[in-house]
Amino acid sequence: MAEWTRDERYQKYEDVDQQTLDDLSAKVNESKYRQTFHLQPKTGLLNDPNGLIYYDGTYYISHQWFPLGPVHGLKYWYTYTSKDLVHFEDVGTSLKPDTKDDSHGVYSGSAFEYNNHMYYMYTANHRDEDWNRISTQHIAKINAEGEIEKFPKAVIAEPPFGYTQHFRDPKVFSKDGVYYAVIGAQNEQGQGRVIQYRSTDIVNWEFQGEVHTNLDSFGYMWECPDYFNLDGYDMLLFCPQGIDGEGERFKNIYQSGYIMGQYDIDNLTMNHGDFFELDHGFDFYAPQTFIDEHGQRVLIGWMGLPEINYPSDVDGWAHCLTIPRVLSIEAGNLKQRPVKSLEQLRINKETALGYANKFTRQLYPYEGRQYELIIDILENDSTEVYFEVRTSKTQTTLITYNKKEQKLTLDRSESGLLPDPVDNTTRTTYLDTPLTQLQLFIDTSSVEIFCNDGERVMTSRIFTDDEATGIKTSTESGQVYLKFTKYDLKDEEV
Numbered sequence: 001m002a003e004w005t006r007d008e009r010y011q012k013y014e015d016v017d018q019q020t021l022d023d024l025s026a027k028v029n030e031s032k033y034r035q036t037f038h039l040q041p042k043t044g045l046l047n048d049p050n051g052l053i054y055y056d057g058t059y060y061i062s063h064q065w066f067p068l069g070p071v072h073g074l075k076y077w078y079t080y081t082s083k084d085l086v087h088f089e090d091v092g093t094s095l096k097p098d099t100k101d102d103s104h105g106v107y108s109g110s111a112f113e114y115n116n117h118m119y120y121m122y123t124a125n126h127r128d129e130d131w132n133r134i135s136t137q138h139i140a141k142i143n144a145e146g147e148i149e150k151f152p153k154a155v156i157a158e159p160p161f162g163y164t165q166h167f168r169d170p171k172v173f174s175k176d177g178v179y180y181a182v183i184g185a186q187n188e189q190g191q192g193r194v195i196q197y198r199s200t201d202i203v204n205w206e207f208q209g210e211v212h213t214n215l216d217s218f219g220y221m222w223e224c225p226d227y228f229n230l231d232g233y234d235m236l237l238f239c240p241q242g243i244d245g246e247g248e249r250f251k252n253i254y255q256s257g258y259i260m261g262q263y264d265i266d267n268l269t270m271n272h273g274d275f276f277e278l279d280h281g282f283d284f285y286a287p288q289t290f291i292d293e294h295g296q297r298v299l300i301g302w303m304g305l306p307e308i309n310y311p312s313d314v315d316g317w318a319h320c321l322t323i324p325r326v327l328s329i330e331a332g333n334l335k336q337r338p339v340k341s342l343e344q345l346r347i348n349k350e351t352a353l354g355y356a357n358k359f360t361r362q363l364y365p366y367e368g369r370q371y372e373l374i375i376d377i378l379e380n381d382s383t384e385v386y387f388e389v390r391t392s393k394t395q396t397t398l399i400t401y402n403k404k405e406q407k408l409t410l411d412r413s414e415s416g417l418l419p420d421p422v423d424n425t426t427r428t429t430y431l432d433t434p435l436t437q438l439q440l441f442i443d444t445s446s447v448e449i450f451c452n453d454g455e456r457v458m459t460s461r462i463f464t465d466d467e468a469t470g471i472k473t474s475t476e477s478g479q480v481y482l483k484f485t486k487y488d489l490k491d492e493e494v
């Protein structure tokens with residue numbers, strides 16, 4: 001692909017002629033990788049989910065957007081509303097780079113309610129003549145007509161003393177009538193941090209300090225922090241950049257995970273255990289959470305990663321958001337389950353019971369490109385069991401479960417085209433309990449695999465041919481007794 005020049009990346013789409021935009025749309029719409037039940041960019045590149053909130057009976061979901069191509073350039077917020085997190089109304093661009101402070105992008109941020117109005121707090125990204133980054137934090141109000149009114153000036157005009165301009169992605173939350181913002185930061189020693197501000201009027205923000213964790217040397221930048229209490233546990237989510245891989249952990253270019261424990265919000269001390277990854281697939285980053293209409297904590301992530309080229313790039317678009325997941329803590333462990341409202345998409349239920357062994361590779365006659373598949377593992381006397389989806393004579397996406405090690409591996413080496421650079425074509429997670437269930441959401445170019453009713457999730461893009469529709473199981477040795485429940489998923493033209 002041709003390299004994009006800086007000028008091309010920082011072009012406003014409002015300045016581009018209609019014919020060029022129409023040609024790009026036509027190209028994108030012809031892409032064989034277009035998803036059916038995931039939010040994806042109309043054209044160009046989508047990254048982080050932004051401004052997620054359930055406000056006054058409506059969900060608001062925005063995402064980082066560079067409209068003109070599959071590269072990171074001048075970022076806008078593109079917004080959808082929804083009544084159920086399944087059907088979406090297209091609102092269009094909401095926050096635009098139209099001031100000096102955000103001249104080089106309206107970066108990530110969150111939504112919150114204050115005095116019966118909805119607000120966004122977000123990072124404005126500016127580059128000076130020498131291309132030095134200048135990051136400021138801003139607020140915009142959504143007025144009664146649904147229009148965005150940016151506050152006239154930054155509410156946090158510079159990083160605190162001792163921190164660099166890598167200062168972004170404010171997540172606002174309130175507690176006992178006080179508003180807090182946790183912000184991704186880097187200290188002058190080049191270490192990633194989360195820093196915290198407080199406000200009682202949302203205009204004046206007082207810097208409180210950095211969140212004290214035991215992860216002092218844990219990457220050079222922490223992006224997209226989130227804080228909330230979940231079932232009695234304080235959760236701090238963030239995306240550290242610059243962590244070395246450790247065995248099967250931290251294999252993606254950047255990580256997205258959480259620490260959990262007890263947080264003293266006034267002293268900013270977090271007593272916590274290990275840092276765990278939120279997802280064990282290839283393509284997951286920059287998630288954000290919000291509270292849904294039932295009071296549940298819901299997470300949506302970016303199904304992609306920075307600094308990687310994806311096969312859909314040639315079609316003029318890249319990435320999508322994950323399906324929403326409900327978070328809970330059960331017996332001290334995080335569970336992530338797909339939101340229930342997704343069941344509205346189910347059609348054509350098919351079920352089967354059967355054995356699989358090393359000779360059966362063609363057990364299930366079903367096929368498809370967009371579906372939900374629940375595999376209950378009723379008995380397992382195998383050494384390794386192989387589940388394959390989107391198979392053809394030449395392609396397959398392989399999930400292997402090794403019983404002895406309780407090890408689950410996703411292999412996309414034969415899934416079709418691969419993102420570039422490719423370091424490795426497997427991702428592995430060790431389960432806490434023996435595998436009893438896989439719940440798979442397959443869209444045209446992605447798989448989301450929920451293991452053991454939310455114990456682990458593996459999220460990945462796959463760029464498979466249209467003909468690869470098969471579903472197969474077999475074992476290395478021994479046999480498994482399985483129940484399959486498959487639903488086709490309605491194409492709601494997201």
Ligand code: FRU
Nearest residue numbers: 048064075107108168223286
């Ligand atoms: C994470 C991120 C954020 C930033 C945004 C810019 O993917 O780098 O830190 O606000 O993307 O698009």
